[in-house]
Amino acid sequence: MRTNKKILIAVVLYLTSFFATAGTVRGFEGPLNIRNSFPLFLAIGNPSIISAEGEDSVDLNLMYSSTYLVNTSGEWTFNLDLEAAIIDFQIKRLFWGDSVEVSLDIPVLSFNSGFLDGFLEFYHSALGFPDYGRSNRPPNDFLFEVTHNGRTVVAGKSGEIALGDIKVGVKKALYVKDPYISIYGSIEFPTGEPESGYGNGALDTSVALLVNKGIGDSIMTYFNAGAVFTDSFRGEETIDLEDYLYGAAGVEWLYSNTLSLNTQFFVQGSPFRNTGIRAIDEVATILSFGGRYRINPEKSLEFSFSEDTNTAGAPDFMVGFGYRYKF
Numbered sequence: 001m002r003t004n005k006k007i008l009i010a011v012v013l014y015l016t017s018f019f020a021t022a023g024t025v026r027g028f029e030g031p032l033n034i035r036n037s038f039p040l041f042l043a044i045g046n047p048s049i050i051s052a053e054g055e056d057s058v059d060l061n062l063m064y065s066s067t068y069l070v071n072t073s074g075e076w077t078f079n080l081d082l083e084a085a086i087i088d089f090q091i092k093r094l095f096w097g098d099s100v101e102v103s104l105d106i107p108v109l110s111f112n113s114g115f116l117d118g119f120l121e122f123y124h125s126a127l128g129f130p131d132y133g134r135s136n137r138p139p140n141d142f143l144f145e146v147t148h149n150g151r152t153v154v155a156g157k158s159g160e161i162a163l164g165d166i167k168v169g170v171k172k173a174l175y176v177k178d179p180y181i182s183i184y185g186s187i188e189f190p191t192g193e194p195e196s197g198y199g200n201g202a203l204d205t206s207v208a209l210l211v212n213k214g215i216g217d218s219i220m221t222y223f224n225a226g227a228v229f230t231d232s233f234r235g236e237e238t239i240d241l242e243d244y245l246y247g248a249a250g251v252e253w254l255y256s257n258t259l260s261l262n263t264q265f266f267v268q269g270s271p272f273r274n275t276g277i278r279a280i281d282e283v284a285t286i287l288s289f290g291g292r293y294r295i296n297p298e299k300s301l302e303f304s305f306s307e308d309t310n311t312a313g314a315p316d317f318m319v320g321f322g323y324r325y326k327f
Helices: 002-027 117-127
Strands: 057-072 075-096 098-113 143-148 152-155 166-175 180-189 205-217 218-228 233-235 239-240 244-254 261-269 284-294 301-308 315-325
Touching: 284 315
Parallel strands: none
Antiparallel strands: 057 075, 057 315, 075 098, 075 143, 098 166, 143 152, 166 180, 180 205, 205 218, 218 244, 233 239, 244 261, 261 284, 284 301, 301 315
16 A cells, blocks of 8 residues: 555656656747838848747737838838738648657738838827827828839738748757757748739748857747848849848746746848938847737737837837637
């Protein structure tokens, strides 16, 4: 009898330890699914902060953003006054002993005149932010046109729904303790129509180093550093582009068993050569806040809000919602 009790106690302790450990590992959901929704950068590699640790999951995300940029230089004219809705379908699968993750990202895009100009006018006024000249244009009026030396490069249309550039990524774990380190590479295929701004008409590739570093039992930090290799924007006129660097840092805090809160900061260089327009040429920086609510160990909901902190190369603001299912 004593032997049976000892065995029972040992089994209970083992299972308790196992599930406690499994809960800790599964508690962290990773960075928020936020992509830079600036219309001209959407299909040029479009990197985002990701976790070094792979997973088996399906994500469905909606990102809604507002962009205003009306400016002219000696060679260029950028006329963007629009709102963008981006639906991302992502699937990730682990292979080879869970050391390799293969991912597929399918974006569906829609540019439109929107409805947020009144809110943004109040928002910028209340917080003392500049309105970028938005008040000089009719409210909720669509404008998306880019010209180079008088020739049209992009002429967007309001209300269309179109496929963007599809991306395939591969992530390989290099060190699986703490810090967790991986290398990531991707290929973005020209499946979107460049003349209307849904793609760039060229093949883009990227490579990045990913690091996850835990701090205690309730905080995980994420770091990405990478490069995007691009060729050209093949719209109504073909424009040569430049390779660019990007980096990101994020913090996830397990507030409770069901809620995690995130803050992350993203930096991206410009793929356009010197246009003479600050909002295109300078580095884009995006500060994001949000979190995830875990319905159960497999399902979670995501919410986020992002602000363009350098008023260059990014939408004025972005709001995101998402659903994740882990296999």
